[in-house]
Amino acid sequence: MTMLRAEGVTLGYGRTPVVHDVTLDLTDGGVGLIGESGSGKTTLARAFLGLLTPTSGNIWYGQQTLKKADMRAFRRDVQPVFQAEALDPRMRVGASIAEALPRSARYRVPELLDQVGLSPDLATRRPHQLSGGQRQRVVIARALAVGPRLLILDEPTSALDVTVQARILDLLAGLDTEHLLITHNLAVVGRLCRTSHVLFAGRVVESGPTADILARPAHPYTLALRDAVPKLGGEPPVARGRTEARPAETGCAFRLRCPLAAPECATAPALKEVEGRQVACHRAEDVLG
Numbered sequence: 496m497t498m499l500r501a502e503g504v505t506l507g508y509g510r511t512p513v514v515h516d517v518t519l520d521l522t523d524g525g526v527g528l529i530g531e532s533g534s535g536k537t538t539l540a541r542a543f544l545g546l547l548t549p550t551s552g553n554i555w556y557g558q559q560t561l562k563k564a565d566m567r568a569f570r571r572d573v574q575p576v577f578q579a580e581a582l583d584p585r586m587r588v589g590a591s592i593a594e595a596l597p598r599s600a601r602y603r604v605p606e607l608l609d610q611v612g613l614s615p616d617l618a619t620r621r622p623h624q625l626s627g628g629q630r631q632r633v634v635i636a637r638a639l640a641v642g643p644r645l646l647i648l649d650e651p652t653s654a655l656d657v658t659v660q661a662r663i664l665d666l667l668a669g670l671d672t673e674h675l676l677i678t679h680n681l682a683v684v685g686r687l688c689r690t691s692h693v694l695f696a697g698r699v700v701e702s703g704p705t706a707d708i709l710a711r712p713a714h715p716y717t718l719a720l721r722d723a724v725p726k727l728g729g730e731p732p733v734a735r736g737r738t739e740a741r742p743a744e745t746g747c748a749f750r751l752r753c754p755l756a757a758p759e760c761a762t763a764p765a766l767k768e769v770e771g772r773q774v775a776c777h778r779a780e781d782v783l784g
Contacts, residue, residue, distance in 0.1 A: 497522055498572065498645055498673070499543055503552035506538050506697075513538045514697040516552070521645065521675050524689030527705060528677045529720065535697035536677045540647055543675065544575055574643040576635055576651055582622040588633050589618030595640040607636040611666060628659035635666065646674040652683060681724055685709050693717045695749055696742035703772025713774040713783050715753045747777070755781060 499521040506514040514535040519526075521543070528536040541547045542554055545561050554561040556569055582591055592608070593601040605615035611632040622630050631651060638646055651667070652660040664686050667674065678684055684691055684705060691708050693701040693716065701714040712718040723732045740751035747753070750760040755778045766773040770783060 497555075498557065499675075500555040501539065501542070501552065502555060504539070504542060504549045504554065505551045506535070506542055506547055507550055512550070512697065514542075517694075517697075517699055518552075519692050519699065519702065521673070522690060523673060525673065525687050526675050527684035527688035527691035528675065528694060529679065529681065529684055529691055529717075530694035531679055531720070533696075534694040536694050537649055538697075539694070540575075540649060540675065540677050544573065544647055545569065571641050572644045574638040574641060574646055576638045576646050576648040578631070578634075578650060578654055580630075580654070581634060582630055584622050586621070587618065588620050588622070588625070591622075591633065592618075592637045592640055595637050603640070607640055608633075610639065611636045612662070626659075627655050628662060631655060631659075631663055632666065635663075639670070639672075643672055646670070646672050647677075648674055649677045650679075651676075652680070653678075679720075681709060681721055693720070698748060698775065699766065699773075700749065700775045701772060702766070702774075707770070707772055711770075711783055713769050713772060713779045714749075714776045715755050715778070715782055716749050718782060719752075747775075 497520045501517050501519050504514060504517045505512060517539060528539065530536045538547065542549055545566070556564040561569070589604045592604050596603060604618055608615050608617060613629060613632050613636070617625065617629065625633065648667070652663050655663060664683065667687060674687065676684055676687055688705045690703070691705040692699050693708065693714065695716045701708060701712065701717045708717060709721060712721055725732055737752050742748040743751045746761040746763050750756040753760065757778060759777045764775045764777050766775045767779070769779045776782065
């Protein structure tokens with residue numbers, strides 16, 4: 496089932512394009528948006544939340560475009576989970592969660608804190624009195640208050656240490672909701688998402704089952720992201736290609752950084768099916784070996 500869909504979406508800030516003609520579905524089993532800073536993943540997530548209007552294309556919510564949808568139902572069904580710093584430092588934890596509830600349901604604050612593994616006693620504290628992991632759990636509890644069907648999570652573990660990250664991932668994996676996860680952390684997306692889309696310079700360059708993408712990337716950019724992850728007890732990762740190069744303005748946007756760039760890369764590649772996933776690369780078969 497597809498609750499949200501981007502169809503030919505282009506987004507920008509002023510005259511600067513950031514996302515280019517992206518089409519993808521948010522389907523069951525968790526969806527990951529993977530990419531480095533500036534790849535357009537957060538901008539696309541904001542469009543899914545209705546916070547940005549596409550320059551062209553549409554965001555679909557069920558059978559309606561987001562422009563025509565019942566926004567009260569949308570806000571109930573789709574909730575964002577931002578990083579812990581999104582909490583208002585002036586508000587106590589209980590008040591921050593209760594803000595999302597009707598007055599008659601504010602008795603549920605202790606229940607929601609318990610659902611995310613926090614003591615109800617923390618309701619009287621302010622964010623600065625909590626650890627980073629506790630604050631992130633409060634953000635999740637606030638999102639769960641309205642009973643959403645889909646959570647849109649923007650780097651929910653990036654500011655946390657490794658052991659706290661593991662606890663947050665356990666929590667998210669156990670929730671009875673679907674999720675869109677925006678991250679550059681391949682380990683996180685591998686844990687939570689059945690399907691993933693890799694973005695570079697605002698374009699989808701690889702889409703498919705997360706396990707396949709991580710095990711055998713078909714795009715040089717996906718391969719570079721995977722190989723940049725440090726491995727315990729191994730050699731430090733070595734960057735592939737010219738990592739300082741800006742995206743190319745014509746042809747394949749990745750070609751100035753790509754170690755496999757060839758003359759045909761001067762022409763922009765379209766997405767094509769390669770071994771069960773969609774890949775925008777002239778050399779995909781060579782990447783797969």
